[in-house]
Amino acid sequence: MVYLETSRLILRDWLSADLEHFCKMNADPDVMNYFPRVLSSAETERFYQVILAEFKEYGFGLYAVEEKRTKEFIGFIGFHRATFESDFTPCIEIGWRLKKNAWGQGYATEGARACLEYGFKNLGFSEVVSFTAEINKPSVNVMKKIGMKPVKTFLHPRVDQDSPLKKHVLYQTRK
Template sequence: MIYLETARLILRDWKETDLEPFRRLNEDEEVMTYFPASLTYEETNAFYQAIISEIKECGFGLYAVEEKTNREFIGLIGFHRATFDADFTPCIEIGWRLKKEAWGKGYATEGAAACLEYGFTELNFTDVYSFTANINQPSKNVMRKIGMNFIGNFDHPKVKEGSSLKKHVLFHINRK
């Protein structure tokens, strides 16, 4: 099923053929710079299954993204139920992860903006959050570009003490 189309992107259900490029995406150390580690083959398989399950269970999730022109898988953009222990959880999180070749083209902003519109108008979300490591300037820029507001800092409970990724920023937007 296709959930969203933008001028240049298709956000859709996952296909088995997405798994291999998804593995390469998650193994790429540069793509995974702002995550504690790149993912192994097995970890990506488990993540893939979790994404599929969340979409089936909730009717939303992290959608596979492809470029319209060549129908090539470039990553994921969409929603996730964040349930780790924090004062703003549980919540709906919007997130993205794109392969390096897709960076700098505005795809994350384009896809995330379309997701927000879809989330507020079709899924009836009232609030959406996004968070990242404080040092992740590219994602913070996307959050601002899609109209989210910075609301604070927190230490991510799933990131080990002493890591440069422990300090996170929290952004929020509500249905207007």
């Protein structure tokens, strides 16, 4: 099922053929630079199953993103129910991860804007958050471009204490 289309992107259900590309993307050290580590194929397959389960349970999730012109799978953009222990969870998070060859073209911003509009108009969201490691300036810039406002910094409970990724920023937008 196609959920959203922009001028250059299709945000759709995941296909089994996407899994191989998803594994390669999550094994790329550049793509995973702002995450604790690259993911093995088994870890990516588990993540893929979590994504599919969220769609079944909630009717939304992290949409597979395809570049319209080439039909190439380039990553995901969409929503996730964040449930780790924090004063702002559980919450609806918007997130994105794109293959390196899709960077710098405005795809994350384009897809995230379309997702926010869809989430507020069609899914009934009243508030959406996004968070990332404070040092992840590219994602922080996307958050700003899609109209999100900074709320606070926090120490992510699922990141090692001595990691440079421990300190996170939280951004928010409301309907």
